[in-house]
Amino acid sequence: MTAKVRIKAGPVEFEYEGETELAVADIKDLFSHIETLFKVPVLAEGGESHAAPQAPTPLLPAPSGDTPTVVGGPKLHVNSVAQKLKAKTGSEVAVAAAATLQIYDGKQTFSRTELLDTMKKATMHYSANMSGNLTKILGSLVGSKFNQISDGVYSLTSDDYQKLVAQLA
The missing domain is CATH 1.10.10 (Arc Repressor Mutant, subunit A)
Structure with a gap:
């Protein structure tokens, strides 16, 4: 079984695809490492403010490409x-x-x-x-x-x- 993880948080991107299985603890550890990158001044000033890094669903393919798409035209309330x-x-x-x-x-x-x-x-x-x-x-x-x-x-x-x-x- 192939494991896929893609994380993009501001200017920081991480992508992994391979045969190694990743446990939930591994994913949490990865998130904590990425969070520390936001404390690096150059990365923290990346033009976007982030309360917490956003990440795609771990171990599942991206739902429809790189980012979700707005369906049916304009944004719905x-x-x-x-x-x-x-x-x-x-x-x-x-x-x-x-x-x-x-x-x-x-x-x-x-x-x-x-x-x-x-x-x-x-x-x-x-x-x-x-x-x-x-x-x-x-x-x-x-x-x-x-x-x-x-x-x-x-x-x-x-x-x-x-x-x-x-x-x-």
């Missing part, structure tokens, strides 16, 4: 994404928010906070109890529709990313 996906439950609104973040905002990963903030913007579909149930919602999605990259950092699975691109086209 999370309300429109949720409407197209017929989101009614907390899990469905979370998937709509994740799709908005990855497909339309171009993020490779998203934090728990980013997900919740985006869910709240789906005012026609979000209810306050979803915030209280976010741990349960994430627990049901991780492993089926979401990958957990690290503590509090997630991405859509490659299969679900592709399905959502098709649904939103």
Whole structure:
């Protein structure tokens, strides 16, 4: 089995493809090394500010090339994404928010906070109890529709990313 990892964080890029399997601990270690590069003054001034490095889903091919593409023309608001996906439950609104973040905002990963903030913007579909149930919602999605990259950092699975691109086209 071939392992693929591609990480781009500001001016720092790392790409690996090979037969060696990479464990989650290896990926976390790699992220910590890349984070230290942002402390190097020349790299830290790279023109973009980064709260945390963004990375593609480890060990999965990039969903559709180097970066996510906006489907169907102009960027859709999370309300429109949720409407197209017929989101009614907390899990469905979370998937709509994740799709908005990855497909339309171009993020490779998203934090728990980013997900919740985006869910709240789906005012026609979000209810306050979803915030209280976010741990349960994430627990049901991780492993089926979401990958957990690290503590509090997630991405859509490659299969679900592709399905959502098709649904939103």
